[in-house]
Amino acid sequence: MGATREIETGAKLTPKFGADGLIPAIVQDAESGAVLMMAWMNDAALKHTLSEKKATFYSRSRGKMWVKGESSGHVMEVLEARIDCDQDVVLLRCKAHGPACHVGYQTCFYRAAAADGGLAFVEEKAFDPEKVYGK
Amino acid sequence: MGATREIETGAKLTPKFGADGLIPAIVQDAESGAVLMMAWMNDAALKHTLSEKKATFYSRSRGKMWVKGESSGHVMEVLEARIDCDQDVVLLRCKAHGPACHVGYQTCFYRAAAADGGLAFVEEKAFDPEKVYGK
Numbered sequence: 001m002g003a004t005r006e007i008e009t010g011a012k013l014t015p016k017f018g019a020d021g022l023i024p025a026i027v028q029d030a031e032s033g034a035v036l037m038m039a040w041m042n043d044a045a046l047k048h049t050l051s052e053k054k055a056t057f058y059s060r061s062r063g064k065m066w067v068k069g070e071s072s073g074h075v076m077e078v079l080e081a082r083i084d085c086d087q088d089v090v091l092l093r094c095k096a097h098g099p100a101c102h103v104g105y106q107t108c109f110y111r112a113a114a115a116d117g118g119l120a121f122v123e124e125k126a127f128d129p130e131k132v133y134g135k
Numbered sequence: 136m137g138a139t140r141e142i143e144t145g146a147k148l149t150p151k152f153g154a155d156g157l158i159p160a161i162v163q164d165a166e167s168g169a170v171l172m173m174a175w176m177n178d179a180a181l182k183h184t185l186s187e188k189k190a191t192f193y194s195r196s197r198g199k200m201w202v203k204g205e206s207s208g209h210v211m212e213v214l215e216a217r218i219d220c221d222q223d224v225v226l227l228r229c230k231a232h233g234p235a236c237h238v239g240y241q242t243c244f245y246r247a248a249a250a251d252g253g254l255a256f257v258e259e260k261a262f263d264p265e266k267v268y269g270k
Contacts, residue, residue, distance in 0.1 A: 009238065011246075012252060012254060013252040024159055026161055032168070033168025033169070035161060035170060035226050050250040082246060082247050082257070083248050083254065084172065085240075089173045089244075091244045101220055103143050108219040109217040109224075109226045110217075111217060111218055112215050115186045117148040118147065118148070119145070119146045120146070121146075
């Protein structure tokens, strides 16, 4: 079969990293279905995620791999890792051991946008970041 | 307040587009909670999405804006558009007027990956792409 067909309907993981060597990874709470966050993975972070079953990313600002929850304890335990049709996006279905967002919400997506550019807060605060990360 | 604080806790949409002028946008079925797809938006696509309430993206391969469903009729009606803490990822909570994936599944994430690189099909086929898009 052709390359596109193999990527879309094959049974082999051939992740397509961007020019920067990274692939976006979405984290979803497997129980509630809530989308919790999106971050980036390099090849090593993806392999670590699949083998250790803990969501692991690559920080573009810090230039290194990090395991989600290594500071906060809010580990994302990976129950299932999916890849999309084009194999250029990862979806992690996780058991969340604590809130995902460093701002203090269960999910990073705590604000809804209106067409006029206004944002409304649509989630309840889950914890006080200063108590978890220190000041 | 500082720039980071304003981005994270402000009530004004200030989307952070990448160097390529694009921001990733996740589409979630608002009813089932299923993550359906991820695609990219430029500023015009984001504005169009917010004003018209139809998920609209920018195709990197075709170099133009496209409304999801313009070929298939499988429009994603936007019930709520959220932005993440850093304002660099969009989450669209949608009513799906048909399956999201051009391969024929409800979601683009129809395969689960194992640590050995094998992929298992975990979703049922929803339609025959040849009948919807033509051969």
